[in-house]
Amino acid sequence: MSRRALALRPLVARATAGIVWGSPRWAARVLFSFAHAEASSRLDLLAAARRTPSEARRALYLRHALDETRHAQLFALRSAELRGKRGLPPLGLVRPDSEALFEQLGELGFLAFVHRGERRGRQQFESYRAHFARRGDDRMRALFDAILTDERRHESYTGALLEELAGGARGARRALRRAALWEAWRRWRRAGRALAGVAYAGAMSALYLVLAPLALALRLRPAAGSRWLPPPGPSAGEL
């Protein structure tokens, strides 16, 4: 599993599985978010494959990226199936995004980050797999089974590469600690952005109300005609 799946810790995942998967509509959303995370992870891995100087690691990152593609497709398909059963359309195209992690963190930091994400994801998926096994939902259990096989392999190879690149277990632990710090810093910035977003929305809403007189003034002017208009003059600073 990838770095950006729901940031729930395994214990929390176990405790909340009943709620997360209780409603098919909500389950479809969660699966779609997994698809998004996998697809985004694919982009970072492809970027890593392009940038690493090692041919062997290039091949490993590329194989990993292909696994993530398959996982994204499986999650998106299951999400669409769950919604389809209730006569709802799919949640749309999975739109991945990339954080340019390899560029930001360097190869060692990138590997540490991916390894942490894989471990967290594997633990989380194991708890979900157990949840579905208990409920006798073979379809969902099989889905997580199939993905867990890859997750374990990803966790294992990234761990081995990390040690190799860091020059041993001690270096690898140091890189993992740095990745944990970076993730914490990222969470802090995200929280800040979210807070700023709320403040911004409030400010913009207030500004919008201030626009009322301008809106009234504009309405007194005729709207843009549909006919050909003469060309405007150049603006300041324009070529």
Next chain:
Amino acid sequence: MAAVLGISAYYHDAAAALVVGGRVVAAMQEERFSRLKNDPALPRQAAAACLALAGISPGDLDAVVYYENPYAKLERVMTSMARDFPRTFGQFPRAIGSQLGSKLWVLDQLAEAIGVERRKVLFTEHHESHAASAFLTSPYPEAAVLTVDGVGEQATTALWEGRGAALRQLGAIDFPHSLGLLYAAFTAYLGFEVNEGEYKVMGLAAHGAPRFRAEMDRVVRLESDGSFRLEPRFFAHTTERDVGFSPALEALLGPRRPPGRPFDLDANPDDRRAADVAASLQQVTEEALLGLARAARARTKMPALCLAGGVALNAVANARIAREAGFERVFVPPAAGDAGGALGAALIGARDLGDPRPPALATAALGEPFDGGAAADLARALGLTPTAPPDPAAAVAQRIAAGQVVAVCRGRFEWGPRSLGQRSLLADPGRAESRERLNRVVKQREPFRPFAPAVAAAAAAATFAGTPNDMTPFMTTVARVAPARAAALPAVIHVDGTARVQTVTADGAPDLSTILEAVGRETGDPIVLNTSLNGAGEPIVAGPVDALAFFLQHPVDAMLIGDALLERGAP
């Protein structure tokens, strides 16, 4: 001799283009690097790749030219939001946020991202960039130029007169009256992704009948002077986040098609209705464009027309303009949409610094070259076994003739949305099953999506009426297939008997030209099915990593990577 980098960004399809000494050196879309289709982000990687290809550093640049006026754009957004007060309440924070948060500062961001002095970062006007991207790369010394898209700063459509290296605007039609936004609203109505699904609407239109034409005439009114007017109550450009249409449109045409539902044009009446709506839209779009082109002809008396802007990617409409608008010649560049604005901006910058107008664009292969050696090394690291056929083109031709689907990665990747032989999937156009296999299995797209033929230019006229012409090298028009030849090309003919043909010369697409020669030797017919080398929802392949990812994920029979050949099932 100036070095000028043009940039388009922050709406959709960001790109960079480099002009040095009046010659187009490189032009690339950011999506090829970021692997995010239609990536709108600041094109850092594309810009860096352009500079690297030319062997120059940011300090060597004389100017960086952004393709539109960010201040005028902000003014238009503010004004249109205010005009629709208070219905724009929900959209205002997001719309203004994206303007104030990034778009307004784009010139400073470019200076920092590219590493040039701020004083060297200039801007031009959106439709002028489009006009330059078409006229200044066309083979015409003088021409009428029409630019038609969603919206630039204020204009959605503009008419220009091009002479030598100069462009003079003769008139414009302003937001919200926009053929691009009309098409976008219907793209959403038909359940496709805006800025991505417009091609699907075009493909769907061919399968419908324009039985909603009367309703369409209520949505868009065509005027006798070539202008047009959208009826505002059917649209929601400023009040809806994801779709540009209002409930009134659904009341007029029926409920929108749910996104993501698989198409069944044979059995599902709703899907047939969707095809009929698409056909009606296509018809009114063609007539609107034809009206504009006729007005351009009447106003300029010029013998040639250049078209640009996203709407100019409507190949069917372009063919109709070429036939019916009264021009002797018509040119549409390979990147007619927003990406092309980067090239137009660079050309304007170079011209204003005293450089000559570039020669006519002979090839769309303006991207990064494909590193065949690196691809073969990666293939081996992945446990694949690339072989080195003595004549790669002949090896590809033999496989196509045997009914195989072959991917080709050679040379510099293409500028614009079309694969023109450098990053292509090739197959036998004579087998109907090629189309089914490519649509359903390889590309996993809607079954009604058509494929295009690529033909040796010298042999084109015998099969495709009116070819070669100025648009066919870039696949920006369609041509009628000679009836006697139709049965031989079932995989590439649209239901209306036309094909979006690419005519190939050794100058324009040397590798594909060699392959077509070899196909001609194999089959007697130098024609192949040519479609873009990309998976569903992905940008076209750029480098070795993307190529190998495609090969491992999609059931193609073989892939040419540089001079090496990979085959499915090979040890």
